[in-house]
Amino acid sequence: MTEALKTTNILLSGVGGQGVILASYVLSQAAMAEGFEVKQSEVHGMSQRGGSVVSHLRFGSAVWSPLVNMGAADLLLSFEALEALRYVHWLRPGGLLVYNTLRVNPSTVAAGLATYPEGIAERISAAWDRVQPVEATDLALQAGNAKAANMVMLGAVSPALPFSEATWQTIIEKVVPPKTVEANMRAFGLGKATAR
Numbered sequence: 001m002t003e004a005l006k007t008t009n010i011l012l013s014g015v016g017g018q019g020v021i022l023a024s025y026v027l028s029q030a031a032m033a034e035g036f037e038v039k040q041s042e043v044h045g046m047s048q049r050g051g052s053v054v055s056h057l058r059f060g061s062a063v064w065s066p067l068v069n070m071g072a073a074d075l076l077l078s079f080e081a082l083e084a085l086r087y088v089h090w091l092r093p094g095g096l097l098v099y100n101t102l103r104v105n106p107s108t109v110a111a112g113l114a115t116y117p118e119g120i121a122e123r124i125s126a127a128w129d130r131v132q133p134v135e136a137t138d139l140a141l142q143a144g145n146a147k148a149a150n151m152v153m154l155g156a157v158s159p160a161l162p163f164s165e166a167t168w169q170t171i172i173e174k175v176v177p178p179k180t181v182e183a184n185m186r187a188f189g190l191g192k193a194t195a196r
Helices: 020-033 081-090 120-127 136-143 146-160 165-175 178-194
Strands: 007-015 037-043 052-060 073-078 091-100 131-134
Touching: 007 020, 007 081, 020 037, 020 052, 020 146, 020 165, 052 081, 073 081, 073 146, 081 091, 081 120, 091 146, 120 131, 131 146, 131 178, 136 146, 136 178, 146 165, 146 178, 165 178
Parallel strands: 007 073, 073 091, 091 131
Antiparallel strands: 007 052, 037 052
């Protein structure tokens, strides 16, 4: 397959309220601004209750389906540690997992019906070799906006994607509330500084 025909497959996972859908939208807009064809699909039925949220995003010169096949994701961007472990098998061999080290208790744990698994970071490292943990929530607070953890995560994966710095900035400025642009851009920069 030639490079021109290659499609990039990204899976985003997290918990309702973490900004997974907004992050997916920023990625899709950045890809379109760079001239790629983009297909996107989300599953967020229980997101309002803190349930799992997943977004499929594919971009390239020609993309026919919005869904990433299991075992074919080039990048898994997870906004919560347990969600990273839950979806790691969606990565292709050599794919990159970038995840927020944040722990969000699922509703069953919050209700006392289950316990949050121990040793998640160790289990993720054992399950996958290309892993980049990011303390996105702490970095977002440092940037001045706790809700900007999604922008920290985008910054962390930005070097792995073929989008210019100018494109990232333009898209982020367009989609976040005007009063939060500066904090979101700081968050993006802090995330980018974590990239390996």
